[in-house]
Amino acid sequence: MSKYKMNILVCGGTGCKSSASDLLAAALRTELAERGLSGEVQVVVTGCFGFCEQGPVVNVLPDNTFYIKVKPEDAVTIVSEHIIKGRKVQNLLYTDPATQTKVDGSGAIDFNKKQLRIALRNCGFIDPEKIEEAIARDGYAALARVLTESSPEEVIGIIKKSGLRGRGGGGFSTGLKWEITSTVEADQKYVVCNADEGDPGAFMDRSILEGDPHTVIEAMAINGYCTGADKGLVYIRAEYPLAIERLKTAINQAREYGLLGKDILGSGFNFDIELRYGAGAFVCGEETALIHSMEGNRGEPTFKPPFPSEEGYLGKPTNVNNVETYANIPPIILKGADWFSSIGTEKSKGTKVFALAGKVNNVGLVEVPMGTTLREVIFEIGGGIKDGKKFKSVQTGGPSGGCLTEKHLDIPIDYDNLIASGSMMGSGGMIVMDEDDCMVSVAKYYLDFTVEESCGKCSPCRIGNKRLHEILDEITKGNGKPDDLDRLRNLSEVIKDTSLCGLGQSSPNPVLSTLEHFHDEYMAHVVDFKCPAGQCRDLMIYTIDAANCVGCTACARVCPVGAIAGERKEVHSIDQTICIKCGACLEKCKFNAVLVS
């Protein structure tokens, strides 16, 4: 980047790309060319900046000016004002919600203040399609050091000492996993990158692959060197076309630079990477299922042991790590195990990337040191709850995790604390819910997902989750009974105890955690047949308030089933036996005459 006086970084992550950041980048380039500035100012399309809520986002360097919600038509102003005249474009700057003042530097924004970026260190800074930019920021330096200075045992020792644990959800010690694979004798071994990010609402791995694919390639090569594998496989979702494209480009560039292939950096070490595509099966995030899928089979899990480290892909020892785990490896090698283990809590070291989403002001990708509290993430980084509503719950760990409440907000986030509170780290999805969210419906939503994604191999998961879903469905429809809550609890315990793989063993967590933390809300559904959040349609009763109704007939005309009767200028009424509770009358009425209870 150095030969240019200025750089305009444009976020090319999926979120910003979906709001036309590619057109914006093109418009900036055209504008610069027209003004004869192409040789001095460079437009760099980077990976995800993280601040997705305010996208498309742009960062101008060297003065580190952060622009939000930039449209292609703003390109002219940015070039003529900021680039040429040196005046910041005020209306594109971020407004601090507390002080209502404009903030120009990205570091001064609350969203960024408490973050510490290790796995995401390059996302939003480099053009992921240029290996030179990765190398300029220490890309492949760790691989070079390892190949020339260290034995595999020494490297495994560093990773073990760093305390890094698997970021895919399991939380198993990464160094220990590498050690096990390295000690098994075999003629062929494999290392696998699990990029089958299937949690709905989680996009950490995708952003790393899109923003900094070289770090994953480098770490896989280091993993291969340590475990004695010369072949790496990335199992990636076919639904991530941009990540696939960037990874392919990165692999080809690494081959051209001799950083993949035969005799890497003259060390005699051979290593290459191939891609394998997932095809939309959540269970394939489980490592045995993932391996079966890579072999061209249905992705059904099998019993462990044997663990993949002993008997994996094609029956050979296979080390499976997740994308984010890999992204932590090069900095650990370069900065040392002590540096890494100085960050975080006693048993969870380093940082964790969360995909913060839902009813929170700043949706985005957040990387914080382990031990940060949920309150800091949601209220400081996340900027609090949308539209000034009240916080109700935060769901972590995706369909395997649980819903936490107000009283958990000050718990330091780490693997063990989250499990102790009835949820889990999972891969890092963090969904915030407000007072309008019905927790019974949320539990049903997750079960709906699990039922659809259960592979069907073992009966507790296949049949049990279906029954859980049915009970929850009846409750949301007003057909629940108080003893349904005991049935939910008992069935959940059985499914947890008897399912074959992690999917079934954790699928009842959303039910159990909501039952525990939102018992009153369940009771309201099964005793009073009311949904306090006002989400369960079948439990709502629409009536017309005679005092406010002016008889304008608007509601009667909009009602799709003709349930509303009444003459013009007379008070209307809703026939409850016909009403389908669609809410159309409520939306239409201008006189607040439609009541919901």
Added chain:
Amino acid sequence: MSSIKIELHENQVKELVEVCRSFNNEAGELINVLHKAQGIFGYLPAEVQEIVARELKVSVAKVYGVVTFYSFFTMVPKGQHPISICMGTACYVRGAEKVLDEFKRKLKVPVGETTPDGKFSLNCLRCVGACGLAPVVMVGDKTYGRVSPDGVKEILAEYA
């Protein structure tokens, strides 16, 4: 599988056989082959699965087992404009279900089906990773963010 035989284009069949050959007709490459096959035909009807089975020397049952296991593979042809509603958690809590209901009502087809004129097909997907724009709808490759039930009419009108 359906009893109606579909006539496949000879050129497309040739292309598929070529794809199998490029993977050395290895059974372990079944999923990669199916991805390419779906790229050629748009979907994977029984006739395509039979060719894949023959070329990779595996049973048709095995191919069918894999096709039906993974949600990415479809045995139903998609519409000219495939509509996907994101039902990831972030979109769900921001009202994706109401948007889906509106699409169902407007198009008069259930999820997973195609309108009789072949114009639109309706599907749900799990997270496109654009959670900042929730709720998100995709029509073909185009992404629509912050979609409200009222916005459905306008989206459909673009493709009228």
